[in-house]
Amino acid sequence: MTGVNDPGLAVALITAMLVVAGAALTLVGALGLLRLKTFYERVHAPTMGSTLGSGCVLLASIVLFSALESRPVLHEIAIGVFVTLTTPVTFMLLMRAAMQRDRIGGGDGRGETPNGDDG
Template sequence: MSHLTDLPTWAAIVVCGLVLLGAAIALIGSLGLLRLPDFYTRLHAPTLATSGGVILICTASIICFAVLQSRWVFHEVLIIVFVIMTTPVTLMLLGQAALYRDRVEQRRGVPLKQKPLPEESAE
């Protein structure tokens, strides 16, 4: 038998709302990956929206198991921390790799490599 029948109605509504909202946001991010025109705009949809959806779903799990007091919520907290830490790093690395590739292939519309600002002479 499931312990979810012991979940109070208010908690079930909050958990259900968070899971549905997280799933909808993750779906929007996945659709953005399919529909957006180029790599640079496509890069933002799954990294931002899908990670937001995962965070909402993990928050729903934290609330559910905290109210039921059936187990520690350490796994969900770890998932949220790792998603928050790795998503921006992955976004930057993929963006830099694509920009490098586009510069090597000399594609149009790609910004040129910026020159460093000249240092002011000490007077």
């Protein structure tokens, strides 16, 4: 922590809470990626990190830098908007790929996969 001025207790408290909450949510999402059993269940877990998780960290960054530089620092919003708009695209493509590969592999693309989804 070099080169950082003291932002004050209130700002530090808000930043600390937001950043820890965001990181914890991302961690739980990644844990879900490990723990859940099938691919279709695992798709749900990382969204925690990419929505509320990154939202909290970005908000913390906005609060901290706005206080440090004594002016509104808002360019984190760009990342937030970008992530919100792009995540559906990748996840829809992935879901479609998985369902199509299930169909080709003999399943009906709707249920558990016939070939090895051991988690």
